[in-house]
Amino acid sequence: MMGPAHSLSGAAAWLGVGAATAAAGHPMPWPVLVVGALICAGAALAPDLDHKAATISRAFGPLSKGLCEIVDKLSFAVYKATRKPGDARRTGGHRTLTHTWLWAVLIGGGASALAVLGGRWAVLALLFVHMVLAVEGLLWRAARVSSDVLVWLLGATSAWILAGVLDKPGNGADWLFTAPGQEYLWLGLPIVLGALVHDIGDALTVSGCPILWPIPVGRKRWYPLGPPKAMRFRAGSWVELKVLMPAFMLLGGVGGAAALNLI
DSSP, rough: HHHHHHHHHHHHHHHHHHHHHTTOOOOOOHHHHHHHHHHHHTTTTTTGGGGGTSSSHHHTTTTHHHHHHHHHHHHHHHHHHHTTTTSOOSOOOTTGGGHHHHHHHHHHHHHHHHHHHHHHHHHHHHHHHHHHHHHHHHHHHHHHHSOHHHHHHHHHHHHHHHHHHSSSSTTSSSSSOOOOOOOOOOGGHHHHHHHHHHHHHHBBBTBEEEEEETSSSSSSSSOOOOOOOGOOOOTTTTTIIIHHHHHHHHHHHHHHHHTOOOO
16 A cells, blocks of 8 residues: 555554553553554654655665665565575565564564663654655655655654653653553553554555464465455555545544443
8 A cells, every 4th residue: 555545544443452542441541542653643754764755765865865774685585595485586675674573573672672672762762753654655745846854854853842742741741551650661562563553454455464473374474365356456546545445544534432431
């Protein structure tokens, strides 16, 4: 799928989690619902860091472009080192390592560890990165006609304000994990969810997605998981634009309303 659909699906997924926790009797404070949805929307773009034309690879200028090249080469090296006889030969690393459940868990776990061990500045850095990506994904038309600096300023301002709101007692810094020193440990959860939602979205397209790696399936370790080919679509097609994106908006709205006990 394309960036806007990925971001919308990420936001909708976290709002759905919010609805589920409310139904289970452990509702999210509204700042956690909002911040988590934005982080998840941004994280849903992150697996495409292995593609030089992706939104995340352009979002932070030369820094993200350089990181993209490193991730692409790393992904390709891992693919070549672990492929089985049934896996196709490739010339690049797109839709390999960063599109797996293991990558999602590692990135989310690393983010949680950074938030707990790095303190406020680490939290601000995580929020900044994902706020910029959320702006790029959810407000893609406005972001495309704006300068990168304006998007970065909006991301930085949003990160600072949201961190301040979360820090207030009862607003969610210690949501889910309440032991001393575990504030913001939950930040990794929307990052894991965003990456997995991205992978599921890509699995619906023609090429499928090797979500299960390194678990082998038959003669393949990089099995392109997906529905029957007749049910798949091309990225950017009318199915994505006219069906899936409106559905994500509707599901997100319903999930958010349920999470806030409005319905």
